[in-house]
Amino acid sequence: MTKLERISNAIIEAIESGALREGHRLPSEEELAVQHRVSVGTMQKALARLAHVGLIRREHGRGTFISGHKVAPADVRHLRFLDEQGHPLTSYVHAHGVKRMKRKGPWSDFLEGQAFVRVDRTINIGGKFDLSSEFWLREEDFDKLGGVERQELESNLRELLLHRLALPTLRVDQWIRFAPPTAVAVRALGLDPEKPGFLMELRGYTLRDKPLYYQRVCAGPFSERLVIVRQGPQVDGPP
Template sequence: MSAKPRSVASNAASETTMTKRTMVSDAIIRDIESGSLNDGDRLPSEGELAARHGVSVGTVQKALTQLAHSGLITREQGRGTFVSGTRVAPADVRYLRFTSADGQDLPCYVHARSVRRTRRTGPWSEFLGGKGFVRIERIINVGGRFDLYSEFWLREEDFAELGGLDRSALEKNLRELVGQRLALPTLRVDQCIRFGELPSAAAQQLTIAAGQAGLIKELRGYTLRDRPLYYQSVYAGPFKERLAIARENGQ
């Protein structure tokens, strides 16, 4: 009989901690959006943030860990915490735009995770053809509400033609980059969306349990003469917000 009340109390405490952590995260994101904090700026210490928001240092640490995972900040041992998230214009995430319940575009922050060459096969190889591929992994934080994990695939030879890519290039519009450097514009994009079990890599990047179901979006980009140009898969775990997906024309 006593186990149930303890469980309810534990759940209530967990929800309170989550609310406080979200409050701290949202406050930092608002400062970034308003320009009070810019790329490279140092955040106040954990103790200062705890005092400012009336929460424990542990809650601040959890909020900073969440923001660091999304790529909005970096935490450097002995130096502090710095703003590092790259906010992108709506055009840079044209096919991944969300609006809030009141119709406002939610800002997106892109953080490049890795660039890997592989000969693995899958939906990308079936679409692109060829034997070697490059996978660009990115985390896209949507308005501080939730994260998307993106895998952007190109043929190895096409990626080589792009030349050296620094982090800032990887955190912008990859379709535009390919179009400019290779003179291969994206003329058509087929989009599919489904709900299913997330791959282990996506679950790990989104910090959710392995085998959990989530949102899966697949995009296939075509260029001149209907040639397959890129393959992109985007994953999201569960989230509670009621959001609208903005179409390319903003409606």
């Protein structure tokens, strides 16, 4: 385990245990460096990594604060990552933004609309590596949500659709392949656009088997163990 991984794991474990909570102010970089027995430069790199995935926020003149949102495994229910001992790794979500578009692609082929909304997020897996997630909805469905705060974008989007619109995810098709990263993943994760990595496509269906969302999850090469989980229906309802 590298120094950066050791520092990241220590801070993440403190968040998981409740020792560090959202809004908690961290000690200075110098104090943290002494605490973890590393140089200030190494500590700065570790904090930059945690800030990139949204676990912390750094405010000029004020300090560094815990800001990450831990999400339940259900939010990435089709992917489960395990450590070497077989324990599941906690996932953290950082929302980058919402983009409206009329551009065509596999999302439009599936959703069959004219205008779409894409939610771009980064999912950090146990402080070890990052996934880029692109989540598409029809624009009309997104607008029916009535406004979505950033914290909600960093929660379970499927649950949001269920509770706001009464649209449960009843079935999901999924494909995995080895392919070059998407343009969104290249920007979010700093990947080489020519180097193939992990790409997973998901198509979610709701009541009466109507298309609900299209999602792409992308990552560069990684060595962690990966388990693909197939879920049954979330709630009972008519086909």
